[in-house]
Amino acid sequence: MNLQNLIRPNIYNLKPYSCARDEFKGKASAYLDANENPLNAPYNRYPDPLQNDLKEKVARLKNIDPEKLFFGNGSDEPIDLVVRIFCEPGVDNIVAIDPTYGMYQVCADINNVEYRKVHLLEDFSLDVDSVLNAVDDRTKIIFMCSPNNPTGNDLNVNDMKKVIQSFNGIVVIDEAYIDFSSRKSFLTELDQYPNLIVLQTFSKAWGMAAIRLGMAFACPEIIGFFNKVKYPYNINLLTQYFVGEEIKKLKRKEDWVEMLVSQREKLIDQLEKLPMVQKVYPTDANFVLVKVNDANATYRYLVEQGIIVRNRNNVSLCLGCLRITVGIPEESTLLIDTLKKMK
Ligand code: PMP
Numbered sequence: 001m002n003l004q005n006l007i008r009p010n011i012y013n014l015k016p017y018s019c020a021r022d023e024f025k026g027k028a029s030a031y032l033d034a035n036e037n038p039l040n041a042p043y044n045r046y047p048d049p050l051q052n053d054l055k056e057k058v059a060r061l062k063n064i065d066p067e068k069l070f071f072g073n074g075s076d077e078p079i080d081l082v083v084r085i086f087c088e089p090g091v092d093n094i095v096a097i098d099p100t101y102g103m104y105q106v107c108a109d110i111n112n113v114e115y116r117k118v119h120l121l122e123d124f125s126l127d128v129d130s131v132l133n134a135v136d137d138r139t140k141i142i143f144m145c146s147p148n149n150p151t152g153n154d155l156n157v158n159d160m161k162k163v164i165q166s167f168n169g170i171v172v173i174d175e176a177y178i179d180f181s182s183r184k185s186f187l188t189e190l191d192q193y194p195n196l197i198v199l200q201t202f203s204k205a206w207g208m209a210a211i212r213l214g215m216a217f218a219c220p221e222i223i224g225f226f227n228k229v230k231y232p233y234n235i236n237l238l239t240q241y242f243v244g245e246e247i248k249k250l251k252r253k254e255d256w257v258e259m260l261v262s263q264r265e266k267l268i269d270q271l272e273k274l275p276m277v278q279k280v281y282p283t284d285a286n287f288v289l290v291k292v293n294d295a296n297a298t299y300r301y302l303v304e305q306g307i308i309v310r311n312r313n314n315v316s317l318c319l320g321c322l323r324i325t326v327g328i329p330e331e332s333t334l335l336i337d338t339l340k341k342m343k
Pocket of ligand 1: 073074075076077101145148149174176177200201202203209213214
């Protein structure tokens with residue numbers, strides 16, 4: 001892979017903004033360089049633009065070199081950055097599985113980058129040949145999401161590897177829901193595939209969607225371009241500090257995942273017994289895709305009862321489907337009891 005051929009020339013040649021915190025490292029007796037208010041410590045100071053302390057901690061947790069780690073304002077930030085770094089508006093294109101997480105297309109559309117959808121097969125597995133056939137010499141990125149949203153299933157690892165090995169561009173594997181899956185993360189494969197970017201997030205299993213911290217893992221060269229293009233202080237001090245404390249509670253996160261996975265299995269069991277349910281699709285995530293007799297009516301009824309699920313009726317291959325997040329046992333009971341009462 002020749003990174004220079006893949007990156008937009010203006011980004012390759014970009015001279016990034018150099019902030020005060022980039023220029024001086026170490027301890028000083030007076031910080032008079034950044035036009036901050038000297039009072040109200042520690043909130044008066046700009047945060048570390050590269051989040052080095054937190055990166056050390058998260059890199060240890062993930063057993064990876066901190067140079068291969070980028071933090072974004074949610075994993076939505078690296079999704080947008082990857083489009084802006086690699087795709088020339090009006091010229092380059094992106095190939096992605098369909099259906100999948102909606103932000104890949106939104107970011108492509110915002111940047112005026114053609115977005116080519118390749119349907120998953122009937123069982124939501126990856127159609128490797130169709131993905132590769134959709135590629136042309138202006139395709140810069142292939143997006144795959146596993147476990148996939150909204151279908152819930154993991155894509156086959158060997159199928160994903162075939163795509164990574166056969167494509168001469170950037171492959172993004174979005175692992176937002178990886179903690180709920182029994183498959184191994186692609187993080188261990190990073191050294192083997194310099195064209196691979198893996199996305200993960202603190203928004204799901206770690207229970208921190210509100211504080212907005214997402215991760216992109218890639219070779220240090222690609223991470224360097226993320227750092228060049230991002231806003232200087234994209235991760236605020238409160239988030240950096242808070243996540244540093246929360247990740248000490250690894251056992252709590254693992255207990256949550258265990259609880260949610262067992263809840264998921266119980267929920268599937270109960271849903272399958274409802275006459276209105278035609279099919280519960282296999283899932284490796286913390287949600288289930290359920291085909292019901294009348295998705296719109298069921299969605300509206302649940303909203304009236306104060307229960308909010310996601311109506312995926314209009315999404316390709318998801319006709320008649322609702323996407324239901326796995327909650328605590330009381331929420332599953334409420335959902336099932338409410339559905340039983342629907343006329
Ligand atoms: N990827 C997938 C597959 C998602 O479903 C989501 C959020 N629903 C995200 C990324 C973005 O998550 P965040 O920005 O909170 O990290």
